[in-house]
Amino acid sequence: MDFFNSDKFTNFLNTTQTGSAHSSHGIDFPIFMQTLFTSICFCTIQLTLFCLLRSIFNYLYQPRCFCVPINERMEILPRGFIKWIIPTLQSSINTYLSLGLDAYFFVRFISVLSLFFLLIGSLNMIILIPINFTGNSIEFTAAGLDKLSLSNIANSNVSRLNAHFIMGLLTIGVFHWLIIYEFQSFVIIKQSYLLSESHKNSIMARTLLIFNVPHYLQDEQVLRDLFQFVPGGVTHIWHVCDFEKIDHQVEKAKDALNLLEKSQILALKGYYCSISLLWQKKEQQNDALYRVKKDIKFFPPIYCRMIKFPQIDRSLRLKLPGWLRLFALQKRVSMLNWALETLQECHLKIDEEKLKLANGQLSKHNKIFIEFQDHKGACIANQCLLSQSQGCFDKTLIEVHPQDIIWRNISRTDGIGCKFEKYIVTILFISIIVLYVIPVSLIHSLSQIPLLIHLMPFLKWIYQFPEEARQTISGFLPSILLTILTEFVMITFRFLTYFKGKATGSEVELDLQKWFFAFLFVQQFLVVTISSSVTVICKQIIDQPTSIPVLLATNLPKSATFFFQYICLRAFAFCGNNFLRITQLALTNSYYKIVDITPRQKFNRITALPQIQWGTTFAVYSIYACIGISYSIVSPLISIFIIFFLNLSILYYKYALKYVYSHINTSETMGRLYPIALLHLFTGIYCLECCLIGVFFLSKDSSGKYVMRIQGWIMTGVLFFTIFANTLIYNRYLPYFSDLPILSDKLYKDEKKCESSSTPVNSTINSSTNHEFLYLHPAFKYEKPKIWLPKDPKGFSNLQIEEIQSRSAAIKGATSGAEVQVGKFLKTLKMHISEAPPDYK
Known part of the structure; x- marks a missing residue:
């Protein structure tokens, strides 16, 4: 413990509170490439191995062609080193409707983001990069890659910021048009999907989970009488019995x-x-x-x-x-x-x-599953307030997959203890977001080798490496460690969410999406960009709320090169690791051969296809998009790296969703993750607008005059307009996130198109499971x-x-x-x- 009382640790705590991303400020392109060289090599090796092994380990790289029932198998991809690429890219986005709305809207999400950055990014790069590059003067010039950003504009050329003002308005305008278009498309596609014949006839569409059913109302005949107002009435009732x-x-x-x-x-x-x-x-x-x-x-x-x-x-x-x-x-x-x-x-x-x-001798919990005759009946019951008594029938869930139910939470009574547990978990989430600055600060120290060695002298052997190697280490090591820390937080959040009493995995995904995005935004953007302490940021904002634009304007440009590196490293690591599946490849050829002794164990291993956890996946891409939007005007070059990452992601997910991942998503949210992901993008727009406001108000010409104040006030008005638009869009489309309009005559023209391209993921439940035991605990089906x-x-x-x-x-x-x-x-x-x-x- 003496170490923590030493002068070295005190000096470490007294280091600058600027964001760790500032350490990459002003690096040259050759040094930038040196930090990426190792990742490029690893990614190339991994992709080469994948192309060679793809046709050898079919159960690993094409399980949906071999490890599912014959009527659900995909067509086998042609053999050949790269012959899998063209058929994968040619897959229409509508084919992914058969995997559920979450899969479809995710592919649409990254496709839309790719098109947005391709359009806006190209315009910003063509117009702004030449202006930035020639905006220096004899007295002032930026260093390295910052010559291509807004940081290179000298006071004598401050009028050039008018181009950034115009392109900022264009970017914000296109963003709002895109958001409104996608929300409208979301409503049409989701409702067409839910109104398709195959989905309307599924049991999931007609079954409702009702919470807090009083004991005196749990009699089956009483429940049938209560729901007489529903068209068609009740078909079946499942009680949640003691299991x-x-x-x-x-x-x-x-x-x-x-x-x-x-x-x-x-x-x-x-x-x-x-x-x-x-x-x-x-x-x-x-x-x-x-x-x-x-x-x-x-x-x-x-x-x-x-x-x-x-x-x-x-x-x-x-x-x-x-x-x-x-x-x-x-x-x-x-x-x-x-x-x-x-x-x-x-x-x-x-x-x-x-x-x-x-014989009805088991005690019953206060939840029930009710199957209605018609899907509209289930929707009507779901959208109604079912009881005049407060605390009774106060929550309902529709579209619940039987395998997605978290039975340990279903069996609980929502009392004071359960509510207290939820608050404790929420406090833990906030604490993790705030206190994670400690490991992030340590990562910051790793990017500064002199500080690291001053803190830990036994690492002096690092100086034996050539200067280029030390620069490479200090460049890519923080990004790798940030990625590892992020994965650890994601696992922790997912574990803690279970204790919030969520009834289904889909509810867990929806909750995780919001919390994980908040964590990523604070720790991978604000803390890394602005300050090494969340408390410092909060204190400055509370003391002077109008300082937000100044904070962003003075810190964002200095962090651009860091995010160039970070996004590239993530792209190469994502592509190589996910395609090769190195962990599964190693386990399949070593550990699994030892532990899978019986035929049943081997069969379960082969046929247990992985499922994507969409809540955290959407959040990750939302934060990358926010970073890209925030820097789209400040440093337009970032669009190249965002587009590169998104296109690699499209290639991987189009391949993996068809040939690797399970075609059944038990935690299907019926597309509700997508509008939340779209709303999260407003965070990037707010950062962009605040940064531009700060830039315009702080910019002085060579005579010391603030000549961009008018543009700053106009951008302030645009910020308030964005807040208004965000609120308006949210309130207008919020009812469509979960509810299905009963009067849907407008959508019948789109129904056939959706019907022909989709087979809902839950349609197999009807034929594969005994109806009487469908919504009982799995143990009763044994x-x-x-x-x-x-x-x-x-x-x-x-x-x-x-x-x-x-x-x-x-x-x-x-x-x-x-x-x-x-x-x-x-x-x-x-x-x-x-x-x-x-x-x-």
């Missing part, structure tokens, strides 16, 4: 099944490795069967009792690893015997809970599994299944869909999966 006991038993049964199949695979391997000479006679095979199995013993997992926290209405179950039984001096037990006994015990208790459910073992050349798996069935007649087994090939000397087994498990639903 704690059955859920615990189902988890134990799944563990037992996994261990049972694992024991048989280990026995199969042991059979071929150790007893290969006993294949001639069946009796010897049976002898070999018992001889192998008697040695497969293990420590069973430890299931702890449920811990309840009544103050916040939460419960916790812990499962401890079995090796802890060593400390209790317990002995290993037979894996096969334990698994069979546990399965039988769990199945009895599961059947008991299902019988209680059928069915007794079948043991799944692979076929082997000598039929040993069949003997295993027969032996298991002789001990437990209720357990069935099969070997279809999986096969093992025996390697040389009977020591290795290679497993192949050709079909789904026999009990797959």
